[in-house]
Amino acid sequence: MPATKAxxxxxxxxxxxxxxVADAEALERLALWALQRYAPIVAAxxxxxxxxxxxxxxxxxxxxxxxLSGMVNRFHGSGIAARAAIADTWGAAHAGARFLAxxxxxxxxxxxxxxIANLPIxxxxxxxxxxxxxxxxxxxxxxxxxxxxxAPLALRFGPELGRRLDQAIGRIAEPxxxxxxxxxIEVRRSFGEPIAAAETIARYTAKLVAKLCRLLEEKGLGARxxxxxxxxxxxxxxxxxxxxxxxxxxxxRLTRLLTDRIETIDPGFGIExxxxxxxxxxxLTATQVISSxxxxxxxxxxxxxxxxxxxxxxxxxxxxxxxxxxxPERSIARIAPLTPDGGETWPGHWPRPxxxxxxxxPIETMALLPDHPPVSFTWRGVRRRVRRADGPERVFGEWWxxxxxxxxxxxxxxxxxDAGARYWxxxxxxxxxxxxxxxRWFLHGIFG
Amino acid sequence: xxxPVDNAVVSKLRERIQRLEGTSGRGRQVLPxxxxxxDRRLPGGGLALGALHEVAGGGNGAIDGAAAALFCAGIAAxxxxxxxxCVTRPDLFAPALAQAGLSPGRVIYVEAGDxxxxxxxxxxxxxxxxxxxxxxxxxxxxxxxxxxxxLAAKRSGTIGIAIRRWRRQxxxxxxxxxxxxxxxxxxxxxxxxxxxxxxxxRARWLVELIRCRAGESADFEVEAPDAKGRIALPSxxxxxSPEEEARRHxxxx
Numbered sequence: 001m002p003a004t005k006a007x008x009x010x011x012x013x014x015x016x017x018x019x020x021v022a023d024a025e026a027l028e029r030l031a032l033w034a035l036q037r038y039a040p041i042v043a044a045x046x047x048x049x050x051x052x053x054x055x056x057x058x059x060x061x062x063x064x065x066x067x068l069s070g071m072v073n074r075f076h077g078s079g080i081a082a083r084a085a086i087a088d089t090w091g092a093a094h095a096g097a098r099f100l101a102x103x104x105x106x107x108x109x110x111x112x113x114x115x116i117a118n119l120p121i122x123x124x125x126x127x128x129x130x131x132x133x134x135x136x137x138x139x140x141x142x143x144x145x146x147x148x149x150x151a152p153l154a155l156r157f158g159p160e161l162g163r164r165l166d167q168a169i170g171r172i173a174e175p176x177x178x179x180x181x182x183x184x185i186e187v188r189r190s191f192g193e194p195i196a197a198a199e200t201i202a203r204y205t206a207k208l209v210a211k212l213c214r215l216l217e218e219k220g221l222g223a224r225x226x227x228x229x230x231x232x233x234x235x236x237x238x239x240x241x242x243x244x245x246x247x248x249x250x251x252x253r254l255t256r257l258l259t260d261r262i263e264t265i266d267p268g269f270g271i272e273x274x275x276x277x278x279x280x281x282x283x284l285t286a287t288q289v290i291s292s293x294x295x296x297x298x299x300x301x302x303x304x305x306x307x308x309x310x311x312x313x314x315x316x317x318x319x320x321x322x323x324x325x326x327x328p329e330r331s332i333a334r335i336a337p338l339t340p341d342g343g344e345t346w347p348g349h350w351p352r353p354x355x356x357x358x359x360x361x362p363i364e365t366m367a368l369l370p371d372h373p374p375v376s377f378t379w380r381g382v383r384r385r386v387r388r389a390d391g392p393e394r395v396f397g398e399w400w401x402x403x404x405x406x407x408x409x410x411x412x413x414x415x416x417x418d419a420g421a422r423y424w425x426x427x428x429x430x431x432x433x434x435x436x437x438x439x440r441w442f443l444h445g446i447f448g
Numbered sequence: 449x450x451x452p453v454d455n456a457v458v459s460k461l462r463e464r465i466q467r468l469e470g471t472s473g474r475g476r477q478v479l480p481x482x483x484x485x486x487d488r489r490l491p492g493g494g495l496a497l498g499a500l501h502e503v504a505g506g507g508n509g510a511i512d513g514a515a516a517a518l519f520c521a522g523i524a525a526x527x528x529x530x531x532x533x534c535v536t537r538p539d540l541f542a543p544a545l546a547q548a549g550l551s552p553g554r555v556i557y558v559e560a561g562d563x564x565x566x567x568x569x570x571x572x573x574x575x576x577x578x579x580x581x582x583x584x585x586x587x588x589x590x591x592x593x594x595x596x597x598x599l600a601a602k603r604s605g606t607i608g609i610a611i612r613r614w615r616r617q618x619x620x621x622x623x624x625x626x627x628x629x630x631x632x633x634x635x636x637x638x639x640x641x642x643x644x645x646x647x648x649x650r651a652r653w654l655v656e657l658i659r660c661r662a663g664e665s666a667d668f669e670v671e672a673p674d675a676k677g678r679i680a681l682p683s684x685x686x687x688x689s690p691e692e693e694a695r696r697h698x699x700x701x
Contacts, residue, residue: 298529298530298578299529299530299577299578299579300578301530301556301576301578301579303576304532304572304573304576304578304579305556307572308558308569308572308573311565311568311569311572312558312559312560312561312565312569316558316559316560316561317556317557317558317559318556318557318559319552319553319555319556319557320542320552320555320557321552322543322552328541328543331543332541332542332543337556341553341554342553343551343553344552345546345551345552346542346543346546346547346552348546348547348675351547351648352541352543352544352547353514353541353544354514354515354517354518354521354540354541354544354545355512355513355514355517355539355540355541356539356540356541357539358538358539387639388639388640388643388646388647388648388649389646389647389648390646390647390648414648415648416639416640416648418639419507419508419637419639420637420638420639420640420651420652421507421508421509421637422637422640422648422651445541446512446514447514447544447651448514448515448516448517448518448519448544448637448651448672
C-alpha cells in the first residue's frame with residue numbers, strides 16, 4: 001500500500017522511514033533483557049521475534065502459562081504488543097506465536113504436529129517465493145504439505161522445505177545460538193573427549209566456578225545469576241540457571257547451587273564444551289562480619305534461601321509484612337525473604353485466628369440483630385452451639401479502593417463452642433441497614 | 449515416679465550409654481517451656497535442641513491444626529534466630545503468630561508444592577544450622593523421612609517441628625505410627641478460662657505429651673501463649689483448690 005493511500009485512510013498518520021539496522025539493534029537489546037530475566041539461552045529471531053529456550057527455567061516464573069502471560073504483560077507495559085507461544089520446537093513456537101488466535105499459548109509436549117497442521121504455509125519460515133509457488137500448486141495449510149510425498153516437492157523447491165517442516169514437527173534438531181555480550185563474565189572449558197557422567201560434570205562445574213569467582217573478584221562483583229551451558233556433541237544446548245538473593249562470590253555456595261540440579265541435564269551422546277556465565281552481576285564489597293563490640297550477629301541464611309529458591313521457585317519463598325488495612329485478608333503482604341526487617345508488626349489488641357480461610361465460608365446461624373453474636377451456627381454440616389462470644393469488631397470497607405465498598409461493613413465475632421473450639425465469624429452488613437451488606441454470616445478463621 | 453539413684457557408678461554408666469547413643473553434648477541442650485510442671489517431665493528440663501518433635505491437634509484440630517500451629521509459634525518465639533515455616537496449604541495467618549510473640553521479620557515461609565518437596569525443604573533448613581526452628585506442616589511422616597529429619601537436626605542443633613495435619617479425621621490414626629521424633633505432642637482445645645463478664649477468655653489447651661524419648665508421657669492443662677510466646681498453667685490449678693489453699697495456710701501459720 002502506498003503511503004499516500006494509507007494517509008487517506010487514517011487521519012493524522014505518522015509516517016516514518018523503515019530502519020532495519022536500528023530495528024535489529026533494538027531486537028538485540030530486547031534479547032539481552034530476556035537473557036537477564038528469563039532463561040540462559042536467548043537469541044533474536046529477526047525481523048520481529050525472540051526465541052528463548054525456557055527448559056528448566058519456567059518453574060522460577062510460576063510455570064509455563066504464568067511465565068508467558070507475565071512476559072506479554074511486561075512487554076505491553078513498555079509499549080510493545082507481543083504474542084508468545086511455548087512448544088517443543090522452535091518452528092512450532094514460531095508458528096504458534098504468529099498464527100494462532102490466542103495471545104499466549106503453551107502447546108503440550110508432542111502436540112505441535114497436529115496444532116500447526118491447520119496453519120498456513122507462511123508459518124513455516126520459508127522463503128516467500130517458495131510459499132507463493134506452493135500456493136500456486138494448491139497447498140494452503142501445513143497439514144496439506146505434510147501429507148505429500150517428499151521427493152517431488154524437494155525436486156521442485158529444494159531441500160529447505162523438508163528441513164523446515166521437520167524442524168517444526170521436531171524430527172530434526174534446531175539449536176539456538178545464544179546471544180552473548182562482551183561485558184558478560186564468561187568462562188568456558190572444552191573437552192577433547194566428550195564427558196557425560198554426573199560426577200565428571202560436577203567436578204568441572206567446580207573448576208569453572210572457581211575460575212569465574214576469580215574473575216568476579218578482580219572486578220569487585222558478585223553474581224546474582226549464573227548460567228551453566230552444556231554444548232552437546234549433537235550441536236544442541238542444555239542449561240542450568242541458578243539465581244541468588246544477594247551478590248555471591250563464594251565458590252562453595254555457587255557450586256552447590258549448580259550441582260544441585262545436575263540431574264536435570266541430559267548429556268545425550270556427550271558434552272564437549274561447558275561454559276559458565278555470570279549473566280547478572282552486582283557490586284560486592286567486603287564487609288566486616290564479626291565485631292566484639294556488637295552482640296552476636298544473626299546467622300546468615302541467604303545461602304539457604306538461594307538453595308530453596310532455586311529448588312522450588314523464588315516466589316514460593318517469602319515473608320509476611322504488615323499492610324495498614326483493617327480488612328484481614330488485605331492486612332498481609334508477601335515480601336522477599338531477605339528484605340531488611342524494619343520491626344513493624346500488626347496492631348496486637350484484636351484477636352486474630354491462627355488459620356484464615358482463603359474464602360470465607362457461608363454458615364447457617366441463629367442470631368439476634370443488630371449486634372448480638374449467633375446463638376448457634378452450622379458449618380460444614382455440623383451444628384455448633386455458641387457458649388461464649390466476643391465482639392463485634394467492626395471493619396469498614398475501604399472506599400478508596402472500590403465504589404462498592406463505600407458503605408460495606410463486616411462485624412467480626414469470636415465465638416467458642418461447647419468443646420472449646422473457637423472460630424472467627426462475621427456478618428456482612430451492620431445488622432440495620434440493607435445497603436451495608438447481605439446480612440449473611442460467614443466463617444473466616446479458626447483460632448488456636 | 450521413683451527417684452533417680454544418685455550413684456557414681458550409675459551416673460557414669462548413664463553417661464556412657466548417652467555417648468553410645470550419640471545424645472551427649474549438643475543433644476543435651478534444651479529450650480525450657482518456663483513451666484516447671486512441664487519442664488520437670490522432659491529429659492534435660494525442656495524441649496531438646498537438635499531434635500525432631502511432632503505436634504498434632506486433637507479432635508477437629510487434626511484437620512485445621514490451629515492450636516498446634518500456635519503452640520509451635522510459642523516455641524519458635526522463645527528460640528533464637530530465624531524460623532523457617534514450610535506449608536503446603538497457605539492458610540496460616542501471620543498476625544496470629546505475631547500475637548504469640550513471633551515477629552513477622554523472623555519467619556520465612558516456604559510454600560512447597562507437595563509433601564515430598566516440603567520434606568526436602570525442611571531437611572535443607574535443618575541442615576543449614578543458622579536457623580532457630582524449622583516447622584513443617586505434614587500429613588504423612590514415614591519412618592525414613594523422620595529419621596532423616598532427626599539426623600539433620602541433630603547435626604546442626606536446630607529444633608525441627610513437624611505439625612501433623614490431615615485432610616480427614618479418619619487419617620489422623622496415622623499419628624499412632626512410629627517415627628524417629630524425640631517427642632510427640634497432642635494439643636486439643638478446652639473451654640477457655642471463665643470470665644466474670646460476657647466474652648471469651650484466654651484460650652486453654654490440653655497438651656498431651658504422648659511420647660518422649662528417655663522420659664514418660666504426661667498431660668497438662670495450659671493456657672495459650674502470651675505475647676512473648678510463654679504458655680502458663682491456669683492460675684486455679686497452680687494454687688490448687690480453695691480447700692487445699694486453706695490447708696496450706698493453716699500448716700504455714
